[in-house]
Amino acid sequence: MNLIELKAPYLLFVGDAEDLLMAKTAKGVAHWRPERCLGQLRFPEAKADLGIADLDVEEAARQGAKTLIIGLAPIGNSLPASWIDTCIRALEAGMDVASGLHLRLTDVPDIVATAARTGQKVHDVRTPPANLPCGTGLPRQGKRLLTVGTDCCVGKMFTALAIHRAMEQQGVEASFRPTGQTGILIEGYGISVDAVVADFISGSVEVLAPAADNAGHWDIIEGQGSLLHPAYAGVSLGLLHGAQADVLVVCHEAGREQMDLMEGYAVPSLEETIDINLRMARRTNPNARLGGIALNTSRYDQQQALALIAEVQQRFSVPVVDPVRTGVASIVAEVLKDA
């Protein structure tokens, strides 16, 4: 199976981004994997700044950069000529190029031709590997934790990365298993599960998070969507079944009432989300349990947020955190306590 594997260190392409929200992919990579980031490439008009060295393609290559990562999305439906030029220069300087955009770099003939000529790789990380298998549902060695959610964009990737980091800091053998483009660019590895052909959703997760060599190893798998999402629940269910998770962590944005972009759909309750996820998870792992709840409390001030966290913790009797405000230590302690 030809899984994506990006070579570090990276040069992060920030282009003409006006702020870090526009360059959120670059920001994510720089935040979670600073040791892999050699520098940033900013056009003169850029206002976003990752706070790392400014390098042009040639200087980055001289310093050993192995991959140029496209760290922002273009405005509009095409790749700017200046971005294509940058990719071509990177390939010519001996670097690979990686992108999580819907627009594929491998659809640009000049990029493809340059890659062929230079022998460098072009990674469109949303494109899944060929020849994925169907799921087997067979038990496999190792422990797995999956973040699930009440909706899209509630913090499933952030929570998984935070749990992975906390485990590593405690010396627990653990791998982050990304299922979306930003996570893949951060980890340099992964499968964009929502881009897989429907028959292979569960199978792709069995490939992404395979049997561990060590029974105590934890795979921390990034969830997608929500089992109660009217457009994307199929992805979420296939992911849940393929993950065979021992532990679920439910993610939710406190105060969000309507589902993101889904007219007429209320965000489901935490109760319903927990219940349906555990029920469905137990089809492929009868021991699946709730490890905690991660609230995104960014709509509230500190005092309100802490009160909310305490209230939810009281309601569900599991550790409740905001990964940004409180960290995830209490969830990790709960997850590891029986290990």
Add this chain to the structure above:
Amino acid sequence: MNLIELKAPYLLFVGDAEDLLMAKTAKGVAHWRPERCLGQLRFPEAKADLGIADLDVEEAARQGAKTLIIGLAPIGNSLPASWIDTCIRALEAGMDVASGLHLRLTDVPDIVATAARTGQKVHDVRTPPANLPCGTGLPRQGKRLLTVGTDCCVGKMFTALAIHRAMEQQGVEASFRPTGQTGILIEGYGISVDAVVADFISGSVEVLAPAADNAGHWDIIEGQGSLLHPAYAGVSLGLLHGAQADVLVVCHEAGREQMDLMEGYAVPSLEETIDINLRMARRTNPNARLGGIALNTSRYDQQQALALIAEVQQRFSVPVVDPVRTGVASIVAEVLKDA
């Protein structure tokens, strides 16, 4: 949206099939849509016989055949040269060619070249249309019935076709909406939902079974897999959400204990299957209800089968049928009674 639409009448390609099980696709088309089938094309060594006129490609074309349908699967992993020759002769005789095989006709250069030269179409019906949208979950006009199941291969397509036929015979305006290759070849229309990219499962069903012009129109949608299937549940859930079904009919093979090809997985109970399907269906159609149960009782003799049907009907208080033995009239009566 460029949905498949096959032109009738058809010439059914039976090749060298030894029996009707090998030629089950051809048999399905001939059984359900005899009015569209002009004849069969059998090699001299074929033992299977659909009981319709034997025609060669040229004679079929003279009689007005518009599409050659590949009615069986090859043994092994490649298309026999004789099948490719037959496809090419059909294209040269002015017919389109349609196949539901995993091996795509459009991957055979000679077939592609002949189609280009003759202007005829090659339909690989497992290939979904390009540019499918994501689901919206928005309500749409018309009534919809979806067949769901405890497992794969329990009769979801057969049941849907039988209900569709019974409705038409009663003068009810209804359409069969196929979601798999055999159904698509039978109806000449449809989307192979398990071949769609995961993000678009629900959206593809919204396209396949769109808002009806008439509020009383019924779409009878073929289900796939099972919500409790460890490999394919994602397809089933996306299909369920996209269908926004008013009525579910649950299909089950009586006496099957282990899931098809899934080691260690028991077939879920009817109780659990009904409960989880209604619960998930109500996310996109709060009025979803159970319309009946279709049992495949082919493992039993007539007396045992009728006793089983009576027992299940007693247990669930909904119409229970075996579409083959008893027909589906009682389910159709139940479904239409409030209309």
